[in-house]
Amino acid sequence: MAGRTVREEQVSATRELILTAAERLFAERGVLAVSNRQVSEAAGQGNNTAVGYHFGTKADLVRAIARKHQVRIEEIRARLLAETGDSTDVRDWVDCLVRPVPEHLAALGSPTWFARFCAQVMTDPVLQQIMVEESMTSPSLRKIVEGLNRCLPELPADVRAERGEMARHLIVHMAADRERALAENTPTPRASWHDAATGLGDAVVALWTAPVTPTGR
Numbered sequence: 001m002a003g004r005t006v007r008e009e010q011v012s013a014t015r016e017l018i019l020t021a022a023e024r025l026f027a028e029r030g031v032l033a034v035s036n037r038q039v040s041e042a043a044g045q046g047n048n049t050a051v052g053y054h055f056g057t058k059a060d061l062v063r064a065i066a067r068k069h070q071v072r073i074e075e076i077r078a079r080l081l082a083e084t085g086d087s088t089d090v091r092d093w094v095d096c097l098v099r100p101v102p103e104h105l106a107a108l109g110s111p112t113w114f115a116r117f118c119a120q121v122m123t124d125p126v127l128q129q130i131m132v133e134e135s136m137t138s139p140s141l142r143k144i145v146e147g148l149n150r151c152l153p154e155l156p157a158d159v160r161a162e163r164g165e166m167a168r169h170l171i172v173h174m175a176a177d178r179e180r181a182l183a184e185n186t187p188t189p190r191a192s193w194h195d196a197a198t199g200l201g202d203a204v205v206a207l208w209t210a211p212v213t214p215t216g217r
Contacts, residue, residue, distance in 0.1 A: 014043075015054050018050060018054055018055065022051070025038060026065075027113035066131055090209060095197075098204055102193040102200075116179050159212050171204070174196070
């Protein structure tokens with residue numbers, strides 16, 4: 001296959017600059033507070049329509065940022081899934097859920113913006129749906145959820161859904177809080193992303209295995 005043309009290389013480089021600038025601005029200020037013009041300027045693009053030209057709508061840009069990271073996160077998730085096998089231990093399946101993003105962020109090195117980007121996006125119902133759709137395209141994630149459910153057959157469906165939402169909030173926002181603290185050079189409860197994932201895993205296991213109080217009590 002022939003190599004890319006100079007024009008294709010330029011387009012690819014411009015897209016990468018826009019993705020990086022948008023991720024940082026969205027993480028720091030919130031998605032709705034940032035205009036396409038501000039993203040273009042931060043990416044060093046003299047043309048204020050560069051974002052629209054390369055990505056389309058803001059929702060398309062959010063989706064592109066998510067996909068940029070999901071490739072590596074999916075690789076990590078698939079590896080953890082393979083290591084877990086047919087385990088019946090809740091902790092093994094929880095680790096498959098909580099460790100991929102922290103491991104990815106650790107590999108990126110500081111500073112990172114992806115955890116705060118995710119937290120910002122998840123506050124908007126429309127953009128949140130994009131993130132959910134992107135994550136559910138992951139074959140390994142579906143298998144991890146199925147494996148976790150097999151370990152907890154006694155949980156009623158409504159409680160399972162509720163605890164899944166609680167776990168998602170913990171996973172998203174604890175990573176964002178740590179990332180923010182690192183960016184601001186303030187103390188963190190754990191010394192590394194690996195240790196932070198361990199503590200998060202402890203909490204999520206406790207959440208999933210907590211007793212269920214009958215409704216009305």
